[in-house]
Amino acid sequence: xxxSEEMAGLERAGVAVPRWRVLRPGEKVTEAEFGRYVVVKPDxxxxxxxxxxxxxxxxxxxxxxxxxxxxxxxPLVQEFIYTGPQPVSYRVGVLFGKAIYRWRVEGRKAEGxxxxxxGDFRARxxxxxxxxxxxxxxxxxxxxxxxxxxxxxxxxxxEIPLMGxxxxxxxxDGKLFALELNASGLCFHLTSELxxxxxxxxxxxxxxxxxxxxxxxxxxxxxxxxxxxx
Numbered sequence: 168x169x170x171s172e173e174m175a176g177l178e179r180a181g182v183a184v185p186r187w188r189v190l191r192p193g194e195k196v197t198e199a200e201f202g203r204y205v206v207v208k209p210d211x212x213x214x215x216x217x218x219x220x221x222x223x224x225x226x227x228x229x230x231x232x233x234x235x236x237x238x239x240x241x242p243l244v245q246e247f248i249y250t251g252p253q254p255v256s257y258r259v260g261v262l263f264g265k266a267i268y269r270w271r272v273e274g275r276k277a278e279g280x281x282x283x284x285x286g287d288f289r290a291r292x293x294x295x296x297x298x299x300x301x302x303x304x305x306x307x308x309x310x311x312x313x314x315x316x317x318x319x320x321x322x323x324x325x326e327i328p329l330m331g332x333x334x335x336x337x338x339x340d341g342k343l344f345a346l347e348l349n350a351s352g353l354c355f356h357l358t359s360e361l362x363x364x365x366x367x368x369x370x371x372x373x374x375x376x377x378x379x380x381x382x383x384x385x386x387x388x389x390x391x392x393x394x395x396x397x
Contacts, residue, residue: 169210170243173324173348180323182316183344185246185335190228196244198223204247209233209240220247220282248335248344252281256346257308257334259317260354260373263390264325266318267383268356268373270365271308305369307376313343320345328390329355357383 171189178184186201189210196205201223208218209231217231230239250256254274260267317332324330331354333346356362357373357380366373374380391397 168327168348168350170208170212170347171210173350174243176323177320177345177348180320182320182323183342185248185344185346187243187245190226190242190244192228194228196223196226201244201246206245206247207231207242208245210243211238211240245346248337248346249282250335251338254282255336257310257313257317257336259314259332259334260356261318261321261330261332262383263328263386264318264322265377265386266314267377267386269308269310269314269376270371270373271306271310273304273306305365305371307371316343316345320348324348324350328387331356 171187174184174187185206188196190196203223204220205223205226206218206220207226212218212231212233217233226242226244228242231242232239251273255271257269257271259269313334313336317334320332320334321327321330327348327350329352331347331349333349335344335346336342337344353359356365362373365371378385
């Protein structure tokens with residue numbers, strides 16, 4: 168599902184998302200619409216590929232080449248949500264409407280760059296705001312507000328059983344925004360390649376957070392029984 172479809176569906180469900188739009192050939196974005204800086208990402212992308220914060224004035228309506236999928240995608244422009252000096256996001260895995268894993272991740276600090284709260288990136292452009300990658304810090308936050316928000320976001324697409332909901336908490340007011348749903352299905356991180364690598368290098372044990380595989384099996388059984396009226 169393109170990210171634009173995710174954003175539109177979330178808006179219809181009343182879930183807070185950053186201001187956004189897909190940039191078509193010949194179109195421009197303005198500071199009056201988005202501010203001095205925006206997040207630009209491929210509308211059809213995977214694994215945080217090509218997600219950058221750029222000066223609004225320099226954004227071009229050109230297709231983005233996604234190396235991972237060997238495809239081109241129209242750029243999706245989003246409002247920049249400030250989450251701290253380093254990018255911070257939450258991921259909540261949701262299966263049939265219920266959280267099955269969670270984490271908080273803070274971006275790497277090795278480059279010595281910080282994201283300024285006033286949105287003034289000065290001469291810099293193209294700064295990554297992806298919070299995953301080498302040197303990032305994973306934590307296990309039991310944040311009731313984030314988890315409930317993620318489950319409500321997933322409920323906007325009840326026909327999709329598995330989602331990895333990315334949530335940002337804006338500073339300083341603490342408002343939550345849904346950034347993506349990762350509705351491709353490549354987010355069962357209890358066993359995925361990404362999930363196994365992440366758990367091998369951190370103290371996180373995702374299967375221990377909510378009951379792991381037996382809990383997932385119960386959710387699937389319950390969904391099957393509800394579907395068939397048992």
